[in-house]
Amino acid sequence: MLGFRIAKRQEPLQWGSFFIFFAALALSLGISCLLLAIQGKPFMRALFLLWEGAFAHGYSLEDTALKSIPIFLCSLGVAVCFRMQVWNIGAEGQYALGAVGATWAVLTFPDAPAWALMPLMFCAAALLGAFWAAVPAFLRLKFELNEIISTLMFNYIGILLLEYFVYGDWKDPASFGFPMTIMFPDTAIIGSLFGRIHWGAAVCAVVAAMLSVFLKRTRLGFELMAGGENPRAARYARMPYSFLVMLVMVLCGALAGWAGLIETSATLNRLQPNVVVGYGYTAIVVAWLARLRITSIAVFSILLAGLRVGVENLQLELQVPAAFAGIMQGLLLITVLAGQFFNWYEIQRVSRVEAEAAKADEGGNA
Amino acid sequence: MALELIIPILAATVQSGTPILYATLGEMLTERSGVLNLGVEGMMIFGAFGAFLFTYFTGNPWVGLFMAGIFAGILGLLHGVVCQVFQGNQVVSGLALTILGVGLADFLGTPYVGVATTGFTPFAFPVLSSIPVIGGIFFKHDALVYLSYTLPFIFWFFMNRTRWGMALAAAGEHPAACSAAGLNPVLMRWAGMFFGGFFVGLGGAYLSLAYTHLWTSNMTGGRGWIAVALVIFAFWRPGRAVFGAYLFGGIMAFQMRLQALGATLPSSLLLMLPYALTIIVLLFSSARGKGRAAPAALGVNIEPGE
Numbered sequence: 260m261l262g263f264r265i266a267k268r269q270e271p272l273q274w275g276s277f278f279i280f281f282a283a284l285a286l287s288l289g290i291s292c293l294l295l296a297i298q299g300k301p302f303m304r305a306l307f308l309l310w311e312g313a314f315a316h317g318y319s320l321e322d323t324a325l326k327s328i329p330i331f332l333c334s335l336g337v338a339v340c341f342r343m344q345v346w347n348i349g350a351e352g353q354y355a356l357g358a359v360g361a362t363w364a365v366l367t368f369p370d371a372p373a374w375a376l377m378p379l380m381f382c383a384a385a386l387l388g389a390f391w392a393a394v395p396a397f398l399r400l401k402f403e404l405n406e407i408i409s410t411l412m413f414n415y416i417g418i419l420l421l422e423y424f425v426y427g428d429w430k431d432p433a434s435f436g437f438p439m440t441i442m443f444p445d446t447a448i449i450g451s452l453f454g455r456i457h458w459g460a461a462v463c464a465v466v467a468a469m470l471s472v473f474l475k476r477t478r479l480g481f482e483l484m485a486g487g488e489n490p491r492a493a494r495y496a497r498m499p500y501s502f503l504v505m506l507v508m509v510l511c512g513a514l515a516g517w518a519g520l521i522e523t524s525a526t527l528n529r530l531q532p533n534v535v536v537g538y539g540y541t542a543i544v545v546a547w548l549a550r551l552r553i554t555s556i557a558v559f560s561i562l563l564a565g566l567r568v569g570v571e572n573l574q575l576e577l578q579v580p581a582a583f584a585g586i587m588q589g590l591l592l593i594t595v596l597a598g599q600f601f602n603w604y605e606i607q608r609v610s611r612v613e614a615e616a617a618k619a620d621e622g623g624n625a
Numbered sequence: 626m627a628l629e630l631i632i633p634i635l636a637a638t639v640q641s642g643t644p645i646l647y648a649t650l651g652e653m654l655t656e657r658s659g660v661l662n663l664g665v666e667g668m669m670i671f672g673a674f675g676a677f678l679f680t681y682f683t684g685n686p687w688v689g690l691f692m693a694g695i696f697a698g699i700l701g702l703l704h705g706v707v708c709q710v711f712q713g714n715q716v717v718s719g720l721a722l723t724i725l726g727v728g729l730a731d732f733l734g735t736p737y738v739g740v741a742t743t744g745f746t747p748f749a750f751p752v753l754s755s756i757p758v759i760g761g762i763f764f765k766h767d768a769l770v771y772l773s774y775t776l777p778f779i780f781w782f783f784m785n786r787t788r789w790g791m792a793l794a795a796a797g798e799h800p801a802a803c804s805a806a807g808l809n810p811v812l813m814r815w816a817g818m819f820f821g822g823f824f825v826g827l828g829g830a831y832l833s834l835a836y837t838h839l840w841t842s843n844m845t846g847g848r849g850w851i852a853v854a855l856v857i858f859a860f861w862r863p864g865r866a867v868f869g870a871y872l873f874g875g876i877m878a879f880q881m882r883l884q885a886l887g888a889t890l891p892s893s894l895l896l897m898l899p900y901a902l903t904i905i906v907l908l909f910s911s912a913r914g915k916g917r918a919a920p921a922a923l924g925v926n927i928e929p930g931e
Contacts, residue, residue, distance in 0.1 A: 265929040294732070346716055402911045404904070407663065407716070408854045412900040415847050419900075423893035540724065547717055582731030582842075589667075589725025593703070596718055597711035604712070604929070 283594035312572025313565030327564035333542030336511025349410025351539025352417030357516025360387030388516020642874020648852035651824030658817025659797035663719025666849025667726020672826025693830035701822025797920030
């Protein structure tokens with residue numbers, strides 16, 4: 260009988276991740292189709308609708324690009340945290356707090372000119388988002404509180420806080436009881452860059468460029484990488500480990516906060532509870548699929564934004580629930596995670612003679 | 626007079642603590658075998674859906690209960706495929722499992738939202754329910770609550786007094802030594818993931834078959850994550866898990882009672898209580914962290930050929 264054996268490679272497979280991704284994508288699409296087929300939906304048409312909804316027309320491409328902006332910003336911060344092996348799952352809550360901060364600025368200074376109001380909104384969003392990340396970071400450093408759980412709990416609390424304001428003091432009296440603030444004044448709305456794409460896209464580009472320079476060209480950026488590779492070594496080398504943990508968390512919080520601000524101001528033009536739609540969780544999937552690299556994060560942000568937009572099309576045409584996007588994200592993450600095994604391990608066939616020789620050898624030794 | 630107010634609240638405490646207790650004990654079993662599974666929230670809601678679905682079609686809640694365990698156990702095995710076969714990162718795999726489980730339950734459950742089914746109904750436990758005070762608090766519930774009273778003892782006995790339980794713990798403490806002693810740590814971890822998932826699923830079933838008798842999406846509302854936190858709080862010991870679960874049951878019951886009384890405090894602030902309490906409870910356990918004993922190999926994969 261032929262046997263198999265698993266052997267570790269000397270070096271990781273070249274181009275491995277590339278092929279693994281496509282194999283994983285095919286596998287997760289296949290399983291998703293199976294699920295659709297079980298529910299009696301025409302899955303070939305579903306695949307086409309998914310593609311068409313996300314990437315086929317100018318309008319759908321714009322939709323995808325717009326959704327990729329908040330995902331990208333959240334994911335950059337999450338990826339920097341993950342590099343440090345800080346498991347920040349809290350981008351969702353930090354995003355909500357960013358939206359709250361920006362809205363606070365608008366509602367407090369509604370008559371301020373744009374040159375003053377816009378920077379104030381960015382500051383408030385970044386500060387509140389950063390605060391929402393700094394508390395779990397502090398709790399981890401001071402009390403060894405597991406940051407996965409604390410950031411997650413902060414997600415729930417942050418979203419409820421947003422709802423508290425929107426259902427409470429901030430509710431527009433003219434909204435017929437709907438939980439939403441007044442429409443923002445023009446001075447507080449992020450305008451169009453070209454077409455429906457707003458200036459948030461430019462913010463993404465600037466942030467990505469600065470982050471890239473910071474990580475690759477500065478001492479602190481280098482320490483960030485080293486700290487992630489081996490926290491203990493970083494500590495022995497007198498690198499400020501606690502400071503670095505705080506830094507990545509605050510950075511992620513501020514970026515997620517900006518994502519919340521941009522969605523509120525540019526897309527909805529007011530604060531309402533449905534500004535929170537899980538971008539923070541998608542960002543985790545993106546960061547991991549992109550293996551924490553900035554350029555790949557851009558690519559995967561667009562891809563997963565496309566998935567969300569595509570599923571909206573499915574919802575419209577085939578009455579497929581929106582949860583389908585979650586299933587596909589989960590499947591993709593699982594298949595890619597499993598597939599990465601083949602980067603480092605290979606499965607070798609063992610012939611019968613070899614196998615018996617090995618068995619005899621083992622027996623001889625024992 | 627005061628007793629008449631307090632007994633119903635404490636009875637509600639036991640009821641809301643029960644699903645958390647099942648999930649906490651399940652995750653504890655998995656973690657004792659050395660596997661960190663952050664998919665509890667996903668497994669719990671997938672279990673809740675499985676319980677609803679099979680009860681709805683068979684009319685027998687016991688079938689639904691069993692299938693809830695199987696549904697969640699299957700997700701646990703998927704975690705095993707990623708982490709044991711393919712050596713994936715346990716943290717990321719668990720997160721993926723939550724995303725997948727929540728998505729699956731939501732997707733498959735959409736046609737049934739708001740649909741009612743039969744389930745477990747409360748009955749007075751013979752004899753014991755007539756004990757004053759205690760009877761009213763603990764013995765006027767449904768079968769799943771009574772079952773949950775026995776579980777911490779069974780878990781304790783299994784983990785500390787049986788060969789299999791010790792082998793499971795050995796896989797979590799030192800897989801290599803476990804293997805050298807002629808045991809199979811990989812097999813132990815598979816068992817930890819499946820059976821741990823099974824009990825997490827029972828916690829989910831409690832939500833759709835006893836707490837309510839219908840299916841709504843997002844039923845768990847973070848209870849799975851609270852269970853993950855409680856395992857840490859409980860120092861991986863079943864006894865403390867009971868205390869933690871009822872503490873959360875208490876805060877949930879209290880919050881519901883306040884809302885029902887039309888408290889002036891806005892409901893969003895009340896709803897924050899369990900999540901804020903999770904952090905406080907964890908802080909409390911870390912401040913007195915001497916007795917903490919996480920399984921030494923928790924979260925570390927067993928590599929092939931070792």
